[in-house]
Each structure stands twice: as structure tokens, then as C-alpha cells.
Amino acid sequence: MTVAAAPSPAPSADAAAGATGRFDLVDPDCFRAGHPHAAYDALRRQGPVVPVEGADGERLWLATDHEAIRAISADSAHFSTARGFRVHTAHRASMDPEIGKVLSRFMLSMDEPEHAPFRRLVTPFFMPSGIAAVEPLVRQGVDRLMAGLAGRDRVEFVEEIGARVPISTICAIIGVPPEDEWRVFEFTNAVFGTDDPELAPSKAVANERYLAIFDYGWSLLESRRREPRDDVISCIAHATLPDGRPLSRTEQVSYFSNLIAAGNETTRSSLSGAIWLLANHPDQRCALVDDPALIPRAVQEILRRFSPVIHMARTATQDVEVGPAQVVAGERVAMLYGAANHDPALFADPYALDVGRANANRHIAFGYGIHHCLGSRLAMLQLALILEALLRRFPRYEVVSDPAYIRSNFVLAMKRLDISLSPGGR
Helix, strand or coil, X not given: CCCCCCCCCCCCHHHHHCCCCCCCCCCHXXXXXXXXXXXXXXXXXXXXXXXXECCCCCEEEEECCHHHHHHHHHCCCCEECCCCCCCCCHHHHCCCHHHHHHHCXXXXXXXXXXXXXXXXXXXHHHCHHHXXXXXXXXXXXXXXXXXXXXXXXXXXXXXXXXXXXXXXXXXXXXXXXXXXXXXXXXXXXXXXCCCCCCCCCCHHHXXXXXXXXXXXXXXXXXXXXXXXXXXHHHHHHXXXXXCCCECCHHHHHHHHHHHHHHHHHHHHXXXXXXXXXXXXXXXXXXXXXXXXXXXXXXXXXXXXXXXXXXXXXXXXXXXXXXXXXXXXXXXXXXXXXXHHCCCCCCCCCCXXXXXXXXXXXXXXXXXXXXXXXXXXXXXXXXXXXXXXXXXXXXXXXXXXXXXXXXXXXXEXXXXXXXXXXXXXXX
């Protein structure tokens, strides 16, 4: 079934430029109202990659073109993540050195051949067989979530609905006890909210909350060394690399921190984005209510349209041409995923939400190449099951506030979205 979608205009230039009146990747306020699509479009008209001055005074390239970003992501011969997978704000760059040390051992910060052995250690948990094993757990979580909403009217969606199932699921897979699930919500906000005064009112608080993740993860890893179980933490605690070397303390803590944050943030943000988008595209919501079989494809379109990751970065290891541009060895390229997912060269009428879009699965919301999100299958399963249950139970829900986004230049993560639940027919 194909559902016709009305064209949707891009946000205004004023909204797109953010509080500064200009586009600056290092300024989180440029994303306070969502992706600055008008700015992305203006950049794309200049070329597939555009040079700007970075925060350190060096030349930084901004990539908005879908084809160019796929090519950069796949070109490990010329582009590296070893100098970091994101462009930091000045505030974040000056945080406790221990944080940078752990981040430098994230899988996202590894090139081949080092990356593959680290990824293989936990890949089985996120392959189709692993996802099939965890699906009953996801369904149970969805049922509990729906039961807990009985008799409710107005709710804050992100914390009360959007975060619940993703956090409980990733905790079960990794091995975090159910009584500590609240910690994961706080940890995730600590990881992605270091530039948000509401979540981190000072640098000292931001450091304290971030470092608490490492201490908690290490305590769990030590417990699994004593009493291993069938979970990711046990796998990490006892893992050895192909040369026989066990993972260092920093590598183990990095693994835990990476999986615990990334394992739920994209899903909860995309689910919140889905509720926001469908409220603003009632024809598409009606289509999903009428025919839930459309939901798996709709999830791909929602991921494309919302794009929960703002950017990822690569560093050129040697001089390389990207389209007509000459990127010099040592220069960094920031790949703007929200721009690529709205590239009109690939996606017709890119600002429309079209749950029947035939090529929606070509989005790069989960990245591309060797660093494609390990948990993408799990995320899409959860999005589909939760969205189906919500629309069946509350087909007439209403969004009653604008979304409040975490102040970040890295992820488009909602921290608040108030909705009114209106069960019954439409």
C-alpha cells in the first residue's frame, strides 16, 4: 500500500540558523529547535563538502550530500576515526582527561584492523538470532508499558514512555540489574547532556556524572569476573583479543559506556520523534492506524525524517578528493546525517513524511560502513512494536507542547515532550 503524503516545507531560515543567526556546528544552540534544514540546504547548494573554520582555527569540512557521506564512511583507506568520531564543543573538549581516554577506546574511535575483533566480541547478541531471542522480552516490556498507561491522560512522553522499553531491554542484554535501570536513564543524559545546563549545571557536575558511569560499569565487570552469566558484561569481562591479550580496564569500561548509552538513546529519541512527526502528519498517522502492516516501513521513514544523530566525524589520513573538493591530510570532515537524509537527489520531496516511501531504507540514520550501528536491528524492532502498541491503544493522542531537545551538537535527543492520550476510535 502506498500512502500519498502532502509536501512539507523545510523550516524557516531563522529557525534553521539557531540562536546565533548563522550555522556553526560547534554551537549546540544551532540545533535547539531540531535539525537546521534550511542551513543544510544552503550548504548543499555550495557543494557536497564545504570548508569552514573550525573551533581550533583549522579548516573543517561539512558534508551534506548523501552520496559523499556514504563514500567517506566507506573509505577507510583515506579517512580515520582515530582522532575522534565527533566534533567537540569547547566545553566538552575541556572535561576530565579520563573521559577522553575512555572515549578514545570506543569502537567508534577504532580503525581497521583493530576495530573488527572488538566488534566481533559482542556481535552475536545483536545478530538476527540474538534479536529473536530477546523479542519476547521486548514484547513483555511493551505490554507492561501499555498497562501502566491505563487511566492516564497527560504524560511526559520521553521519560514515562519513550525511555522505558529501550532501557529495560538494553539493560537485560548487557546485564544491568532491573533495580538499576534508573541509573541508565541518568547515565544516558550525562553522556549526551554535558553541554546542557539543565542536565549538567557545571563542568564539575558534568565530570562527576560522566565518571560515575565508569565506576558503575567497572563494579559490574568485576562482579561478572567472579560470577559470569550469559550477558554482554560477562563477555567483556572475560574477553581476549586474537593475540590472547585481555581487554584493559579502560577498554572494558569503554565497551560498557558505549553500549549502555548508544543502546537506548537512539531508540528513545527516534520514538519521541515518531510521536512528534505523526502528530504533525495526521494523514500518515491515520494510514498506520488503519494498516499496522505499514509500520516496519514507516520506521525506516521516521528514522530518515527525524535523524537522531546530528553528525559523525572523520579525519583524512592523506590528501583525497571528495567530489570537486580537495581534502588535505589531517583535516576533519563532519558528516551531517540530517542533511544527507534530506538530500533531494535521493529522496523526492525530502521534507514530506511518507510512510510508504519506497527507498526510505537508504537513510543513514545508523551510519554506514564498518561503524554502522551494531544495535540497529534491535532499535527497529523496538520502534515497530512500541509504535504499533501506542497507535492501537491511543490512536487519537495529541502533542500538547513543543519538544525540548537536549542541548547538543551531536545528537538530536528530546528531553521532554508532553502528550495527551485519547484512547478510542478517531
